[in-house]
Amino acid sequence: MAAGRRTVLAGGAVALLAAGGLGGAAWHDHRRDQEEDASAAASGSAASAGSSGSAADAEARAGIQRLLDARAAAVLARDQQALADTVPDAAQALRDSQAAMLANLAQVPVASWSYTVQRLDAFPLPPVLTGVGGTDPRRAVQVEFGYRLSGFDSVPVTATQYLTAVRQPDGGWLLSSDSDRPGGAVQLWDLGPVTVVHGRSCLVLGLRGQSTLQAVADQADRAVPAVSAVWGRSWGERTVLLAPLASDQFGRLLGVDPLAYASIAAVTTGELGPAEAGRTERITLNPQVWDTLNALGRRVVTTHETTHVATRAITEQWTPRWLSEGAANWTGYLGTGRTPRQIAPELFADLAAGRVPDALPADAAFDGSATGLPQAYEQAWFACRSVVQRHGEPRLVALYAAVAAAGGSGGQDAAVDSALRRTIGLGLTAFTAQWRGDLLTAARAKA
Incomplete structure (x- = not known):
């Protein structure tokens, strides 16, 4: 999963199906990553522990932070020489890659850029000759990287990076490697020159041609008012879409095996809860699937993903995936003219065969490997x-807002039961029975 606090969020949703006449099979994935939450908490604990360590650690932390601040300032100023000055002369490959990254960022409207030391000695370093006195002059550093896009983020989007800093004879620090520990977050500008298209209410960053990205922006601009018509206008009404060129780039951006996402058209990443209101979720398109969709398919997928952006502040860990994904699909299909049988062909096939679900789908049913x-x-x-x-x-x-407000202390079912009673006057058991009855009624209908 994507490193740091930015995660591939909860769910997984079949946004559309080939049988529905929308193009290739395209699933949306929006999975909660509890492991990432634990990792973030561990990072915070490690950072706190490090701040109370030895005087040498405190001195190293301060020196490395000064190095990182200089790097951030160089990126914001688009100053290639200043960025190069933070890397040893001997590390030419790293200097070259940093220069390429800066060039790749040329069109990206960056409002802020920062690095914060979270942890020293965060990973084992490859062996090298030690410095004077037999000590290793290097420190393995876990860093929180943050950036904001102008007009879209009021607080930084954050991710974890792993860097190696080396102490210089004069006591200063330079960056000697950004690849000694795999697994850090990859950004779009790490993969190639980024082309930027500004829409009325979206920003598209891509490694693809201008015309392709403009078409994505046009679709995203249409999705925003469609979502606001259902969910209101308090969510910011803006989206950021990332369009990699190839499936391996899609996988690197999300930190996933792209083969496991071979049927997924788009992924929304972000953080759960109201803290997310200050930033705009990133919607990442999977080119392998996106390119197979027709216009209607892209409309449904984009509106579905935009719904997740709009509802993120009222989506919590206890929000059931049947509600978050069902609501996004409901919004995605509005106004398309598709009938229930076209939208849900597998479900109606099961009903025709007498296979009526006994319960609303559990969260695990939305996992990519689920039957x-x-x-x-x-x-x-x-x-x-x-x-x-x-x-x-x-x-x-x-109902969606009420589930979030119910709190998760009593468990998911209790939160949903309470929210259902407050909004439609039925508990979870009664609602499930009513839903099953509606399924059977729809199955008997001709349309």
Whole structure:
């Protein structure tokens, strides 16, 4: 998963299906990453521990932070020489890669750029000749990298990087490597020159041609008002989309095996809860799937992902995936003219064969390796459709917010049960029975 606090968020949603006439099979993935939350917490603990270490550690931390501040200032000033001055003369490959990164950023509207030392001696270093007195002059540093995009982030987007700093004879520090420990976050500008397209309410950063990125921006601009029409206008009404050129780049950006995402058209990354209001989620397109979609397919996927951006501040760890993904699919398909049977062909096939689900799909049903993955997404869409058909669309929005407000101390089912009772007057058991009844009624209908 993406390193640092920015994670591939909870869910997994079949945004559209080939059987629906939208192009290639395209799934959305939006998975919660509990491991990342634990990693972030561990990083914070390590940083606190390091700050109370030896005087030598404190001195090294301060010196390395000064080095990182100089690097950040050089990037913001687009000063290639100043950036090169933070790297030893002998590390020519690193100097070259840093110069390339700076050139790749030329069009990106960066408002802030920072590095913060989180932990010293964070990973084992490859052996080298030691310095004077037999000591190793290097320190393995875990760093929190943060940046803001002008007009889109009021607080930084953060990620974890792993760097090696080397002490100089004069006591200063330089960066000697950014590759001694694999697993740090990869940004789009690490992969090639970034082309930027500014939409009315979106920013598209890509490694693809201008015309391709403009088409993405046009679709994103149409998605924003469509989502606001359902979810209101308090979410910022802006999106940032990343468009890598190849599936391996998609995998590197997210820190995942691209083969495991071979049917996924787009992924939204970010943080759960209201703290996310200050930044705009990143929607990353998977070119291997995106390029197979027709215009309607791209519309559904983009609107689905934009819904996740709009609802992120009211999505919590206890929000069930059937609700978050069903709501996004409900919004994605609005106004498309698709019938329930076209939107949920696998589900209706199961119903015709007498396979009626006993319960709303569990979170695990949305995992990429789960059996019956399309049905899980279709069942989730139908559950949200049931709320809207019986109680109106505002009640679906109210239900979503009520689940977040319920808190997770009593568990997911308790939060959902409480929210359902407050918004539509039914508990979870009664709502599930009603949903099953609506499925059977729809299965008997001809349309």
